[in-house]
Amino acid sequence: MKRSVSIMAILVAVLPGAAGAASFDCGKAFTLVEKTVCSDRELSGLDDSMQQAYDKALAVVPDPGPLRREQRQWLKSERDACRDVRCLKSRYEKRLGQLNSLLAAGQAPPAAGASAAPGTAVREKKLTRETQTLSIDLSWPEIHSDEYPQAAAALTKRIQADIDKAHREFLKETAEVKPPDIGGERIKNGLSAAYRLTYNVRGIVSLYTDIYTFTGGAHGSTVRTGYTFDLKSGRDRAxxxxxxxxxxxxxxxxxxxxxxxxxxxxxxxxxxxxxxxxxxxxxxxxxxxxxxxxxxxxxxxxxxxxxxxxxxxxx
Known part of the structure; x- marks a missing residue:
């Protein structure tokens, strides 16, 4: 019999009922992920917060159907794929941030690689890398404008430079740092970047990027950067x-x-x-x-x- 046990299983066995309320009935928790959420106070709180944000987002999006499908897919392919507590926490935090951003914008997320409004074409660029110690998933916008091609290229270059800088700093920081070991399981250091185009009218383009980093500790951290650019003048708007x-x-x-x-x-x-x-x-x-x-x-x-x-x- 193997002696190694996942940190999730340890939590479920050692801390039954430690957390009181998640978005679902903990008394009916069936899967290991559900039981882990109910056994960890921080996870239970994150689950509650995410559900509240999700319910509010359903009320503001023009068509809730795509958001419901997106949430079901997240539960299946993101949350339920986790095999440790830190993975769950990082994915809950990221999803909560996405839903809160959706609430602030008051609109459904644009399809990947598509512009949220007419006038400027936005294509998604990606970089992914998985090793035994690292997990990297970067997305950023490539902006195109027939009317203002140089300004669009300059904005794209600036956003990509910020993503590249975060990537370099992450690789430097983790070059000689072993991934954290929790309950006999090694958790990968992680870097992810996502963006959201929120406004694209009359030559004004506004968006933000979220860069999430995990290199050990209780949880990862997210840094948001806003970009509001006037393509006509080629200058930032303040x-x-x-x-x-x-x-x-x-x-x-x-x-x-x-x-x-x-x-x-x-x-x-x-x-x-x-x-x-x-x-x-x-x-x-x-x-x-x-x-x-x-x-x-x-x-x-x-x-x-x-x-x-x-x-x-x-x-």
Missing amino acids: LGDFLGPDWQSVAKSAIVPQINARSEDFFDESRQGRFEIDPAQFYLTPRGVVVFFQQYEIAPYSSGIPEFTVAIEQP
Whole structure:
């Protein structure tokens, strides 16, 4: 009989009922993944948060059918494929971030490689690599414009340079670092990058990238970068272009009430408006400007990347 037992099985055996409530009935948990979620408080909380975000997203997308299919596919091919707790946590965190982004944009995710709005063609570029110690899955947009080809190429080059930099830093950091060993199982160091095109109207292109890194520790980390670019002028658009010269106070006046509407998700100082807004951390949607904050900036890790829509007239 093999002596090695997965960390998931250990959790299920040692911590029965440790976590109270996931999105499903833990009393009816059947699979090892379901039992593991119910046995780990953080996983159970992530599962609850993901389900809440999913339910809200269903209410705002024009056609919920594709989102339902996407969620079923995620449960089957992403969540249920995990064989350790850290894999589950990283995939829940990534999915929660995707759903929260969907809520902020108020629209269904575009098909891979397609533009979310007419005017500029966006093709998806990918780089994947799997070894015994590394898992790399990078996606970024290649932007094309017949009317403004040089500006589109410049934006693509900048986004790719940021992805390449994260890739180089990850390889350097993990070159001499062994993957973490948990319960006799070795967990791969991981790097993933995804993007979302959120606005594409009259030569203004807005999108963001999420770069997720895991190199050990309790969980991985995600860094979001926003890009809002005017193809006509070949220049970046600033937050002040949309909110005016007093953009900091205008944004805060819209953000603080949203924080206090779900105050338990944020730090005390955030609820009091004691935070600064990074002028680079925003993107556009048809509903307005979405200001975002990095993990831990104004809320605990479990809150993900907080986002707030500030309504404006069409840019």
